[in-house]
Structure formats: structure tokens, C-alpha cells
Amino acid sequence: DIQMTQSPSTLSASVGDRVTITCRASQTINTYLAWYQQKPGEAPKILIYKASTLQTGVPSRFSGSGSGTEFTFTISSLQPDDFATYYCQQYSTFPLTFGGGSKVDIK
Amino acid sequence: EVQLVESGGGLVRPGGSLRLSCTASGFIFTDRYMDWVRQAPGQGPEWVARIRNKPNSYTTEYATSVKGRFTVSRDDSKNSIFLQMDSLRTEDTAIYYCARDLQVGNAFDVWGQGTMVTVSS
Numbered sequence: 001d002i003q004m005t006q007s008p009s010t011l012s013a014s015v016g017d018r019v020t021i022t023c024r025a026s027q028t029i030n031t032y033l034a035w036y037q038q039k040p041g042e043a044p045k046i047l048i049y050k051a052s053t054l055q056t057g058v059p060s061r062f063s064g065s066g067s068g069t070e071f072t073f074t075i076s077s078l079q080p081d082d083f084a085t086y087y088c089q090q091y092s093t094f095p096l097t098f099g100g101g102s103k104v105d106i107k
Numbered sequence: 108e109v110q111l112v113e114s115g116g117g118l119v120r121p122g123g124s125l126r127l128s129c130t131a132s133g134f135i136f137t138d139r140y141m142d143w144v145r146q147a148p149g150q151g152p153e154w155v156a157r158i159r160n161k162p163n164s165y166t167t168e169y170a171t172s173v174k175g176r177f178t179v180s181r182d183d184s185k186n187s188i189f190l191q192m193d194s195l196r197t198e199d200t201a202i203y204y205c206a207r208d209l210q211v212g213n214a215f216d217v218w219g220q221g222t223m224v225t226v227s228s
Contacts, residue, residue, distance in 0.1 A: 001171065034214035036152075043204055043218035044152060050212060087151055091213035094168045096154040 002026050002090050006099035012107040019075040021102045023088035028068045032092035035064055035073045038101075039084045047086075048073070078104070109133035109217050111205045116222030119195055123226070127190040129205030129219055136186040137161060140208035142215060143179060143190045145201035145224075155203070157213075158188060173199075195226045 003026035013019050023033065031051035036044035046055050048064040051071060061076045075082055083106055088099040115127040127143070140163075143155040156179040157168040167179050178191040188205060202223050206215035 032212060034209075034212070038152075043221060044215075045218070046209070046214060046216050049209055049214045055216065089152075089154075089214060094157070094213075095170045096157075096213055098152045098154070101151045 001095055002029065002093055002097050004088055004090055004097050004099035006086075006088055006102050008102060009100065010103045010105065012105055013078050014107045015078055015080055017078045017107075019078050019082075019104060021073045021086055021088075023066075023071040023073065023099050025069045025071075025090055025092075029090045029092035031067045032090060033064070033066070033071050034089045034091065035062075036087045036089065037082075037084045038087065044087060075104075109207075111207065111217055111219035113203065113205050113219045113222040116203065116224045118225045118227065120228055121195060121197055121226055123195050124191070124193045125195065125224060127192070127203055127205075127222060127224070129188045129190075131186045131188075131205075131207070134207070134217075137183050139210065140213075141181065141188045142206045142208060143177075143188075144204045144206050144215065144218075145199075146204070146221075147198075147201040150201075152204075153201075156190060157208070192224070195224075197226050200224060200226050 005024045033051045035048040038044040052064045085101045085103045113129045140159045158179045176194045181188040202221040204221045205219040207217040209216045
């Protein structure tokens with residue numbers, strides 16, 4: 001199985017900050033990577049797929065980059081609604097696997 | 108409105124069985140692959156199973172942890188998918204989400220609200 005490793009696991013930030021999360025795959029996955037946001041008590045919500053393509057309706061302050069085994073997720077200017085946990089997911093190979101999550105909380 | 112609604116969760120003893128259902132609305136169900144994804148308390152999501160559509164022979168995929176114990180199926184006449192869970196273990200305790208395949212890749216663009224499965228003696 002492909003292991004997905006996210007860092008940091010927790011990040012404290014303020015409104016307006018630039019936030020960056022890293023996701024590393026244990027083997028190459030091309031650009032078959034998605035990013036999700038999850039708030040407590042809710043299902044995950046897709047933000048980005050194919051490493052850098054923004055899902056319809058997602059604000060442009062969210063972005064993604066990378067290919068192969070190293071990927072980055074960025075929030076350019078953190079908004080109050082963005083405090084949540086973020087997960088990466090590879091879909092290059094079955095079984096599909098998720099990262100362990102990066103919780104963004106209020107500094 | 109695109110919607111997925113799960114049902115069938117509950118409390119079951121280790122070794123027992125449970126059948127989850129998910130009913131879809133608001134989109135052409137027969138066009139899409141569908142998945143089950145679970146999330147144990149305080150943990151990240153874990154993909155469980157995939158079922159493809161009729162043009163792709165309803166083929167299935169399973170996570171290693173559930174292969175041989177869980178079976179995914181679908182009934183296109185009812186816009187529904189199912190997850191038959193047998194030989195349940197305490198580690199199967201989780202919220203089970205039904206999710207729709209993105210269609211341009213094996214990610215998930217629509218999720219249900221989830222149904223809780225608790226395996227405990």
C-alpha cells in the first residue's frame with residue numbers, strides 16, 4: 001500500500017497568515033492527489049484534485065502543487081472558516097489511501 | 108440537489124454482521140462509481156470499498172483490512188449501494204460514509220452524512 005505522510009500534524013495560525021502543509025507519498029503517484037477539508041461533525045469536503053486543480057466553488061486562496069512524491073497545499077490568507085483538519089489522498093493505485101491529517105487551529 | 112444518505116449503522120457484537128445502505132439523488136447514478144470510506148473516532152479517513160458502474164461490469168475493489176469480510180453491491184433501479192459487513196471486529200468501529208467518485212479520478216466529490224457502526228461486546 002502507498003503510505004501518505006503529512007506534516008505538520010498540527011499548525012497554529014492567525015487570520016491572514018499564509019499556511020502550508022506538506023504531503024509525501026511512499027512511492028510515485030504522478031499528480032493523482034486530492035486535498036480535503038474536514039470540520040468537526042462533518043464529512044470531508046474536496047478542495048483540490050489532480051494535485052493542483054481547484055474543485056468548482058472552492059475559493060482561490062486554496063492552492064496545491066507537486067508531483068511524484070512531494071506535494072504542497074497552501075492557504076494564501078487564512079480565513080476564520082478555514083480552521084479545520086486537512087487530509088491528502090492518493091488515487092494513483094488501489095488501495096486508495098489518506099494522509100494522517102493536519103489540524104489548523106487558532107494561535 | 109446532489110445528495111447521499113446512509114443508513115443501517117448500529118451496535119453489533121464482535122463476529123456479527125451488519126448491512127449498510129446508501130441512497131443517492133440529484134445526479135445520474137448509473138454513470139458513477141461509488142465508494143465506502145470510514146473514519147474511526149479521532150482518526151483520519153480510510154477508504155473501504157469501490158464499486159464501478161454497469162459499463163465497467165460492476166467490478167469492485169477492497170481495502171486489505173476488509174477483503175473477504177465486506178461485500179459492496181449496488182442496485183441501479185433504487186439508486187443505491189450497499190455494504191455487507193461480516194465477521195465484524197472491534198477495529199471496524201467507525202463512521203461509514205458513502206462517497207461519489209469524482210469521475211475524472213478516484214477521489215470523492217460528494218459525501219453522505221455518515222452512519223455510525225460500533226462493534227463491541
